[in-house]
Amino acid sequence: MAALLGGLLFIQGVWFDTRWCAALSSAWFNVLAVALAARLANVGGLHADDPLLLPRSLSIWRLSWWTAAGAAVRAALRSIRWQPWAVLACAALSVYMAWLAWNPPIRLVLAAAMQPPEAALVLAVAALALAFGTLVAELFQSMRADRGRASASLANVLRVALAVALVAAASSAWLAYADVYSRWPLRIAAVFSAAIASEFALRAVLSWFAPRRTREGDAGVPDSLLASLLRWRPSPLARFSTELRRRYGIDLRQNWVLLSFVRLLPAACITIGVCAWLLTGIAILGPDQRAVYERFGAPVSVWQPGLHVGLPWPFGTSRTIDNGAVHQVVVSGSLADSSIAAPRVPADARTPEVFNRLWDVAHQGETSQVIAGGSGDRQNFQTVNADVRLDYRIGLSDAAARAALYRVANVPDTVRAMANREVVRYLASHTLESLLETRQTAMADSVKHAIQAQLDRAGSGIDVVAVIIESVHPPAGASVAYHSVQAAQILAQASVAQASGLSAQTLGEAQQQAHSATARADAEAAEITSAARVQQTGFNADMAAAQVGDPAFAFEYYLHGLQKGLLNAHTTIIDDRLMDGNRATLDLRSYGPADAADATGKHRTY
Numbered sequence: 001m002a003a004l005l006g007g008l009l010f011i012q013g014v015w016f017d018t019r020w021c022a023a024l025s026s027a028w029f030n031v032l033a034v035a036l037a038a039r040l041a042n043v044g045g046l047h048a049d050d051p052l053l054l055p056r057s058l059s060i061w062r063l064s065w066w067t068a069a070g071a072a073v074r075a076a077l078r079s080i081r082w083q084p085w086a087v088l089a090c091a092a093l094s095v096y097m098a099w100l101a102w103n104p105p106i107r108l109v110l111a112a113a114m115q116p117p118e119a120a121l122v123l124a125v126a127a128l129a130l131a132f133g134t135l136v137a138e139l140f141q142s143m144r145a146d147r148g149r150a151s152a153s154l155a156n157v158l159r160v161a162l163a164v165a166l167v168a169a170a171s172s173a174w175l176a177y178a179d180v181y182s183r184w185p186l187r188i189a190a191v192f193s194a195a196i197a198s199e200f201a202l203r204a205v206l207s208w209f210a211p212r213r214t215r216e217g218d219a220g221v222p223d224s225l226l227a228s229l230l231r232w233r234p235s236p237l238a239r240f241s242t243e244l245r246r247r248y249g250i251d252l253r254q255n256w257v258l259l260s261f262v263r264l265l266p267a268a269c270i271t272i273g274v275c276a277w278l279l280t281g282i283a284i285l286g287p288d289q290r291a292v293y294e295r296f297g298a299p300v301s302v303w304q305p306g307l308h309v310g311l312p313w314p315f316g317t318s319r320t321i322d323n324g325a326v327h328q329v330v331v332s333g334s335l336a337d338s339s340i341a342a343p344r345v346p347a348d349a350r351t352p353e354v355f356n357r358l359w360d361v362a363h364q365g366e367t368s369q370v371i372a373g374g375s376g377d378r379q380n381f382q383t384v385n386a387d388v389r390l391d392y393r394i395g396l397s398d399a400a401a402r403a404a405l406y407r408v409a410n411v412p413d414t415v416r417a418m419a420n421r422e423v424v425r426y427l428a429s430h431t432l433e434s435l436l437e438t439r440q441t442a443m444a445d446s447v448k449h450a451i452q453a454q455l456d457r458a459g460s461g462i463d464v465v466a467v468i469i470e471s472v473h474p475p476a477g478a479s480v481a482y483h484s485v486q487a488a489q490i491l492a493q494a495s496v497a498q499a500s501g502l503s504a505q506t507l508g509e510a511q512q513q514a515h516s517a518t519a520r521a522d523a524e525a526a527e528i529t530s531a532a533r534v535q536q537t538g539f540n541a542d543m544a545a546a547q548v549g550d551p552a553f554a555f556e557y558y559l560h561g562l563q564k565g566l567l568n569a570h571t572t573i574i575d576d577r578l579m580d581g582n583r584a585t586l587d588l589r590s591y592g593p594a595d596a597a598d599a600t601g602k603h604r605t606y
Contacts, residue, residue, distance in 0.1 A: 033090035403461030
């Protein structure tokens with residue numbers, strides 16, 4: 001049986017899971033170790049002290065060489081004690097099979113993943129059949145346990161093989177029913193069988209150093225202390241009752257109170273079980289819970305918080321969901337990021353690094369996204385880091401509760417997948433400059449409406465409460481360079497604006513000076529023209545008067561001009577009496593500016 005189960009592991013194209021065959025083979029190799037030890041208990045070692053019948057003369061070698069050599073070999077083999085070697089070999093094979101069950105090859109894992117559910121059911125039936133045969137053998141050896149040590153040891157290891165077969169059947173049935181595979185029952189069974197094999201190997205090694213009388217007959221058959229743990233032992237109460245009756249003559253079987261208790265105990269247990277089964281139809285829902293009630297597998301109604309009574313399991317079941325509870329997921333992170341609670345810090349303590357939203361620090365929950373960018377007339381790529389979180393809840397209506405329960409397998413993963421897709425789409429449709437210039441509330445509203453539209457289109461029954469954009473910035477490693485580029489861009493824009501203002505100021509001043517010069521020239525021209533016109537008019541008037549007045553007007557005009565000229569002129573009058581024969585002289589020459597205080601300096605008389 002051990003070789004058959006172990007050989008199934010090396011057969012290609014097996015359509016059922018053979019990992020349990022390794023655990024079963026390990027248990028049956030322990031059974032084989034005990035069986036071989038019992039079979040070889042009286043073989044070898046007994047004739048080790050007898051002299052070997054080796055040929056002593058050359059004539060015998062010539063006459064019966066084959067017979068003498070065969071007898072010598074048989075005598076040498078009979079002198080070897082094979083029992084420890086057989087136990088060690090079986091123990092080694094058992095440990096190897098247990099290791100294959102603990103760490104199966106990838107071929108066995110892939111074959112188990114591709115098997116249909118019917119294969120697990122067939123394996124469960126085969127394990128039950130093997131368990132039945134093992135149970136028959138275990139009962140047979142248990143009845144013969146009083147006859148010798150070998151039967152008791154065989155019963156113990158057969159009991160271990162029976163337990164492994166039952167666990168294999170239960171695990172395969174659960175896999176076929178619920179499509180859920182648990183590796184720990186297999187590993188526990190493998191470790192238990194390997195521990196028993198290690199104990200057998202240790203006992204076999206120690207038997208070489210034991211006295212000869214302790215390893216003769218059934219005394220040399222190994223027994224396992226671990227395997228004996230599965231042996232059924234009498235109840236302590238039964239032993240206590242037996243001791244009371246044997247020592248003190250007190251027979252508890254004659255006590256009517258105990259007899260009534262024992263007689264009514266099955267009925268009481270059945271009544272308690274029935275009441276407990278009926279209580280499975282009662283559901284108590286808290287304020288934050290709702291439940292979809294299923295009657296014979298079909299959803300009937302949605303229970304609100306409170307006490308509800310329905311059919312007991314499995315005829316009626318209630319599946320609990322949230323009642324307005326708001327959950328938050330990190331859109332760009334993982335489920336582990338959403339489950340990490342914010343650290344509690346005192347009010348006067350330093351702010352933890354997890355709340356740092358500076359660009360030069362990468363914090364938990366943000367992700368990098370490659371988006372389109374532009375440099376002048378050329379297109380390129382840019383990298384942006386975004387930390388987006390989403391608050392959601394299951395809709396408050398009954399239809400939303402049913403949709404969230406039956407149409408969505410995993411609500412957090414579904415919400416995160418849809419939200420991540422919409423966030424990536426929004427980031428990819430904008431450049432880094434536009435994202436930094438846009439208000440985060442506007443971005444959050446746009447992303448929220450897009451995610452809600454996707455969830456409504458899928459009929460998930462989930463409401464998006466809010467989209468929280470913690471930060472949108474360049475990568476932490478490039479933040480300093482981006483700040484420098486922004487500063488240079490701002491300085492360049494300021495320089496351009498300053499140069500534009502200076503040029504506008506210079507142009508304004510030039511235009512003002514030109515307008516002033518033009519206005520001044522126009523005014524002077526108008527003034528000169530007016531003066532010329534006045535002079536022309538005066539000249540024309542004087543010419544008309546001269547024609548009318550003849551010489552008298554000319555002499556009068558001369559005197560008027562002379563009077564006008566002498567009004568402000570520096571004149572020097574020389575008296576004619578200074579020199580004889582000369583008339584008075586008028587000197588109109590100027591000899592420099594006169595003293596302002598000398599009012600008489602203008603007119604001097606000599």
